[in-house]
Amino acid sequence: MSPELASLLRILAAVGLMLMNGVILIYMLRRVLGRLHQRLGPVHVGPQGLLQTPMDVLKLLTKEDITPTNVDKALYFIAPAAVFTPSLMAYAAIPFSPTWMVTDLDTGLLYTLVVMSLVSMGLLMAGWASANKWSLIGGMRSVGQHIAYEIPLLLSVLPVVMYVGTLNLSSIVEAQSGTWLGILPQWFITNPLFWPAFIIFIVSALIKVNQTPFDMSEAESELVAGFATEYSSMKFGLFFLSEFSNSFIVSALAVTLFFGGWTLPFVPDEVLAPIAPVVFMLKVYVGIFVLMWIRGTLPRVRMDHLMQFAWKILIPAVLTWILVFGFIIKLFDLGRPVG
């Protein structure tokens, strides 16, 4: 197989994974929220309502694509793609197993975060192009919150990078194999040194997912549907898909950085090798479940509270923590650089 064909197949696999993920996650969201809210969720279409989301996808695909009269046509068409493409690109560097990944980038972590940050540009485009005031407010809010939380998100992963000395995601996973004294898995989350970084990472990552308590950009009770108000049919579907794929990426990053990626403690490598992608996916889905749990429980934060929290608390905190962390690992020589 030629290398070009192989990489094409890998990209197609990523697209397939993203689409499948979207369908599964929407179903999962409905059922999880249903359970949290003591209602049923979808039950009628197919066994356990399993066919509900495929039907919804069909509906989105076959619905009339409405373009309002006053929209900025070019931007209006580009925006869904500008939101969808970065979400898709973010899959490239995620290691599903030692061998399963689209490409093994040495700067994988940086790449993923940078690509994710492009999403907000598409959201602003959508908000501006829709010629709708609700959309505009939604787009502005989304850019505001994304810019504010980009910084703590990038900085919060620095302790991990300082510890292992690489930005390569699979190397970061490998650094987490093994156990502490044969009891605890040697994931970074079991090391109290990483807890502050993890908390900051989770808070900033929640912003990326655009979900309650940080769903200001499409706050349903305030902005109708925010930037997506004027979109219909599969253009709306792309926004939706990108959002679910973001929650997958965020959860995958958290699993890779703090929960040991595909590794499992006490399991020999030969046994782990074939089931590594399954282990990874399971961990990611547990992470997504936690995101949905948060979404189903908490009220929405106010925009100015959010911004103040980012600039006045989170960024100083994460900078301080990086300094302290650097001192600690140099002082006690704790770093475990890979390779």
Added chain:
Amino acid sequence: MRPDVTAVDRALTSFGSKYSVCDAQVGIIVACDQSDALPILQALRDSELDFAMLLDLFGRDVDGKIEITYHLRSYSRDQELYVRCHLDHDGDLHSVWTVYPSALMPERETAELYGLTLSDHPNPKRLLTTDGVPPLLRKSVPIRTVEEVRSR
């Protein structure tokens, strides 16, 4: 619940014969001209009777006149009082919102539903119905038109 008639008289001494007080079935009613309503309400609010709230404002089409009733309540003395005035059809309703802001919407509603004009009001637009709807609460406007009754 009912204030003392003499106390009301005391509060309104400066108005001379511009008003009359009577003790009716529903409560103490001060009758006056609509153009005097604003100063009288202000005097009642600022007097020792302390009618701090305009609880309600409504109209009634009676005897060829539009009767406007202001329903006041004093929480400090736990008393209620009615101020009542009569206007001609298509008369001019002077707003009392500078004394009682709670009159803003009820005044618009009353003026609209009785076909009165509204003056001194910050936003004297129609409130409930669209242009062209007759003053609904007048007795001359039937509840169902002849056509509606026939087609039932």
Added chain:
Amino acid sequence: MTEPHFTVTESGLMTPEGMYIPGEPPKGIRRIPKGVDRLGTEHLIVNMGPQHPSTHGVLHLIVELDGEEVVTVEVSIGFLHRGIEKLAESRRFDHLGTLMDRGDYVSVIHGEQAVALAVEKLMEIEVPAKAAWIRTLTAELTRLASHLVWFGTFGLDTGAMGQFLYAMRDREVLLDILEEISGQRMMFNYVRPGGVVADLPTGIESRILSFCDTFEVYLEEHDALLGGNEIFQARVKGIGVVSKETALAFGLTGANLRASGLGFDVRRDRPYDAYPELEFDIPIGTIGDSWDRYTVRMEEMRQSLRMIRQLVGGMPGGPFTAKVPKVLRPPAGEVYASVESSRGETGIHLFTDGGTTPYRMHYRAASLFTCQLFEEILPGHLFADACMLLGSFDIMLGEVDR
């Protein structure tokens, strides 16, 4: 609505139409827009409603925004106007309750009760003890159901979807109980002049009591889940402060007035039906912010539970309705009767001329007065808070438009 309502001159206000209003605007009135600021930015005017998720029905707010900050608000209502007051002039006195049901369609019993009390006052009908107690019982059950809707939608306005569904779960049980009592699910049409339509069904007492037992626990859960949430507290504490003076000036009643620190409750201060015989406390807020309105309503629910227990326990025997003629013909006169509904004081001003239909029925809707306060209280708040505030005041558009 781009033009300001007023321009300020040396000695008064000038409306755009050239109408001159002498003197200073009353204290607390800020109807003068800030205009264009130094940056040369423009204000954004958004039409919130009539179809908007957080306007609780068909309220239409024309909001002028400076970025995220609300500058001016104009409340536009009337989308649900059905002419209840006019229709009442063609209905017999025992049919007025049906119209009132459509007024405040979430706290239904209270409207019916107000009409029934007005007619009884005119005709001097003595209501049997059991009828009064049943009315009070259903009124308190309705208050619970209505406050649950407020609680749920308030949660929804702050972005917490779960609270709405938890509240609906509990309300469903209440509606089942009320349906069994009245035969209807929402528009009960149960209270009539002279008493109620039917006696309590057998075995309903135990159902109500078991509901009270479970709901007592759930209510604390609700309060802990929403009221105990840091995010929620940060959003409601100190937001939307309505001073006692503003509340009085704008005619607020009910829980909104009590949250501002004035403890007037029709149930205690103008007692009707079985309330004089009941023991209950009236919660009072301190500064009148959204948090006070929240705590006052939550405490009202606890008091309602307490009253329901007393009502079920002490239900007297006897007939459920007084002997009233088939066609009611009150003497000519004028009467005002008010009840404490879930939104405030619901009053009925009834004029009769000796006929079988009212000469004029005026429906004092508490929500109308709450609604005009928005023009005063929303400016200066963030847009997100404006949405939350609409929820905190608990208005019902069926009552606003009538």
